[in-house]
Amino acid sequence: MTKMKRAFGAGIVALSLSMLTAGTAMADNVVVAGYAGIFQENYVKAVVEPFMKANPDITVEFYPMPNSAQTLGTLRAQASAPQIDAAILDVSVAKAATGEGLFAPMDESVSKHIADLYPQARIAGVNAVGVTFDNLVLLYNTGKIKQAPDSWEALWDKTYAKQVSIPAVPDIQGTTLTIIANKMAGGTNYTETVEPGLKKLEALAPNVQTWDPRPDVYQPISSGTASIGIGWNARAQVYADLSGGKLGVVLPKEGSGFQINVIGLVKGGPASESAKKFVDYALSPEAQAAFTQAMFYAPTNSKAAPLISKEAIERTAAGSMDQMIDINWLEVAKIRDAITEQWRRRIIPLSR
Amino acid sequence: MTVSTAKEDHLRLENIGVSFGSVNVIPSLDLSVRKGEMVAFLGPSGCGKTTTLRMIAGLITPSHGRIHVGGRDITALPIHDRDMGMVFQSYALFPHMDVSRNVQFGLKMRNLAAGEIAARTKAALDMVQLGHLAGRKPKELSGGQQQRVALARALVIQPSILLLDEPLSNLDAKLRDEMRVQIRALQQASGITAVFVTHDQVEALSMCDRIVVMRNGRVEQFGTPTEIYEKPATAFVANFVGRTNRLKGTVDAQGNLSAAGQQLTSSAKLEPGKVEVLVRPHRIAMQPAGAGKAAEGGNLVQGEIASVTFIGDLVQYGVRVGGDEIMIEEATRRCAPPFAAGDTVSLAWSAGDTLIYPDKDQ
Amino acid sequence: MNAAAETAPRTWRSGELAIVLLLPIALINAIGFILPVLNLARYSFNQSTAGGGIADVFTWENWTGLLRDPFYLELIFNSVWISLAITLTTLVVSYPIALYLHRSTGSWKTFLTVLVISPLLTSAVVRTYGWIALLTDNGPVLSFLRYVGLPAPSLMFNIKGVFIGLTEILMPYMILALMAGFGRLDPRVEEAARTLGATPSRTFWKIILPLTLPGIALGCLLCFVLAVSSFITPKLMGGGRVFLLATEIYDQAIVTLNWPLASTLSILVLIVFGAALWAYSVVLRRLD
DSSP: OHHHHHHHHHHHHHHHHHHHHHHTSSSEEEEEEEEOTHHHHHHIIIIIHHHHHHOTTEEEEEEEESSHHHHHHHHHHTTTSOOOSEEEEEHHHHHHHHHTTOBOOOSTTTOGGGGGBOGGGBOTTOSSEEEEEEEEEEEEETTTOOSOOOSGGGGGOGGGTTOEEOOOTTSHHHHHHHHHHHHHTTOOOTTTOOHHHHHHHHHHGGGEEESSOSSOSHHHHHHTSSSEEEEEHHHHHHHHHHTTTOEEEEOOTTOEEEEEEEEEEBTTOTTHHHHHHHHHHHTSHHHHHHHHHHHOOBOSBTTSGGGSOHHHHHTSGGGGGGGEEOOOHHHHHHHHHHHHHHIIIIIGGGGO | OOOOOSTTEEEEEEEEEEEETTEEEEEEEEEEEETTOEEEEEOSTTSSHHHHHHHHHTSSOOSEEEEEETTEEOTTSOGGGSOEEEEOTTOOOOTTSOHHHHHHHHHHHTTOOHHHHHHHHHHHHHHTTOGGGTTOOGGGSOHHHHHHHHHHHHHHTOOSEEEEESTTTTSOHHHHHHHHHHHHHHHHHHTOEEEEEESOHHHHHHHOSEEEEEETTEEEEEEOHHHHHHSOSSHHHHHHSSOOEEEEEEEOTTOOEEETTEEEOOSSOOOSEEEEEEEOGGGOEEEETTTOOOOTTOEEEEEEEEEEEEETTEEEEEEEETTEEEEEEEEOOSSSOSOOTTOEEEEEEOGGGOEEEEOOOO | OHHHHHHHHHHHHHHHHHHHHHHHHHHHHIIIIIHHHHHHHHHTTSEEETTTEEEOOOOSHHHHHHHHOHHHHHHHHHHHHHHHHHHHHHHHHHHHHHHHHHHOOHHHHHHHHHHHHHHHHSOHHHHHHHHHHHHSTTSHHHHHHHHTTOOOOOOSSSHHHHHHHHHHHHHHHHHHHHHHHGGGOOHHHHHHHHHTTOOHHHHIIIIIHHHHHHHHHHHHHHHHHHHHHOOHHHHHHSTTOOOOHHHHHHIIIIISOOHHHHHHHHHHHHHHHHHHHHHHHHHHHHHO
16 A cells, blocks of 8 residues: 555655646756655754755755655666756665666866865765764753763663654664664774664663654654753754744763765756856855754755854754764665664564 | 234244333333234234334333243343344344344354354355345345345244344335245245234235234234125224225114115114224225115115226225215226216125224224 | 257357457556566576676576575565465454444445445555544554553554554455345345344354355455555565565565565565465365
């Protein structure tokens, strides 16, 4: 049933996209695919609208996608006649898209800002560049946990037995936690082995209430269904504000790992030149700063920080870049299946 | 109304009655059936005959009264302990079982030995001449065969009473005649007490020892077929059993009866007042006008033929007498009816065939 | 002769009409179902590359890998077993309700039928959240159990929760299928059994149950298929601990982006459905 629905959904997407482009064929219309929900809300306000104001001859249509996989699926389906010009998606998915030849090359001829990006945002072998940095954070319910925890170790605290909410692998929040736990347990190079991390997670398992929080990890912790968990910083910050302080967000002292969203140009997209213009703007310090200000993703442009308020920057990882574990997602992609297997066989069963 | 014969009463209903919600379907009924006799419950639909049968079977719990079988009060017994053999109008065979398993069912429920079950099943199937169809499923049988299976299934358990609920109404006319004879023969051969519910007077008259004519949950008359036909207790019985002419009439203070503008005689006791005069159509002799002669103390009236209806073995004449029309039936003895519409004729019948009832509700 | 001449063109015309009427649904089915399934079958022989890419080569790897991996063997076995158990539980709890509904009459029956069907008007997501609220560790059910001093095992985010939730969600389907099958149940036949000396319980086992087997078979087929393919409830109530075919297909297709494996699993689900349908037809033939 879900398969059918998805196929049907894809059909609707194709149909509405073709109608959309047909209707505005005269004006230059750029279609940008990205995450739906609060990401879309904030991105349109902070980046898309200012861009259109500056470029009245270009309209930008933000095409919402539930996740990177759906974006890749849509790009695949449209490979022969793309309707999307640019896509914002997770770096490892972008790597797959690059491998399948779905993205046009991305270099300084597209945007001179690429030179100013942090090294983590420029990934060899991927035809897309970092547009947002996010990082894993510790979430807690401020009603249930009065003293803000400062370490990932709080997850292991027996006080919170059956109160821990962890989005498990294959979700990359679980993958990121594995790498963090690996470091905490004394592991040195996660690309060689994550065995120490897995061992440490085995001890976490009995504490876990759910490995698959729904609709996301932020709601159950805000509402107190769970007391503590892990999530992505940007969304956590937004929901922390929306929850009226019930959701607490901490970047633990052991540091964290980045999740990288990249932006790529679709090969053969209908509005290539205007799309390049948009990508250039999206990577500019102003756009980067505006989006950080709005949604607390850390900027990927090293020149953006001075334009961001101190208050906002403190709520991102931008102020503590040195504490970040350098996660090479392309390397992780190769061991991801093995990590997933270990979680399923060793870790999750311990929480039954 | 109590009809009872002390001798060998097998089934006795005492002040039995039932209400469904506010509807008092059967107010109170007293009835006795003798051992080995076959009694018909006859009446129009809704008269309570099937309800009474179902109370005997235990399928309906009476609101009050007692039911006795063979001197034992069974009112409180559950259905499965009543030992009744019931044949349903729709036969109600078990569709998932073949013929022999249908017949065996009651024996198995009695936990009899396998050998006895087999022997009795075979005997029962032979009795209804269906031994060769033992392996068939009900849907592979004709209506008449299904009927016989139902009968065998009810009889094989040697029940204390055989209950038949309109068993012939789903059969075609010819088969119905055959089955009437067969059921009666089986009942007499086994000597079983049987209650037969029907709305068909022919079935009741031809098959049963006695007939209970019911109406609106009450017994109108309980008697032998001859009594019911010849001496109907009420105008309803006379009208329901057999065909009859109904005339409005009066009896004056001198005891003179008049109806249809004619002076009539009757051997019934005459009370002054409005009456209903009933005469069976085939008891009236019709002759050309003037030729007719009244028997001693009989009736003789003149009329004009209004209609002639040929129905094979019978011819029905509608004869206008005064303001009324009297129906006459004659067996066809010649190929052409001797009378035609417009003929004036004289009608003669005996005083004993003039049935008189007080004109109450009609 | 005459009759044949009259009926011949009519049957031909109605045959033509049948084709015309069937064509749209056949086309929709071909485009909306058969083509995607063939596409899935094709993907199941492709190779997945790290990070969610698909290499367009022909390989049996997905199939052999699946059948060699104990995790997936257990997953398939669990899916079928759990679905069967849920189907059976649904049958046991639905049967008395369906029988009662079948026997009730008038506006009471209408009211009860609406009551039974009404959950279908609410989305499974909403109903599942309802169950989460009820069964959660501090929810009313466990609180009550603890209050009366009974053991209160965790009913949420594990297989027990999935079991309870799916059973309730599938009950309307089972009840409707059973009621459709109860058409064969003539009350006179039950009465006949009773007059022949069968106690109520023997009447149930010897008459009512056998006569309702076609409805039971239909309900079980329907619920089994729905249970195997159910995704939302196990996802929401399983807490990531319950690995079933449907949730695994989702994870592989959407999260891990291993489309070849997801396709292989999907085709496997189709095979399971085919087996269920075959079993159903065998049962029906034997009942007839």
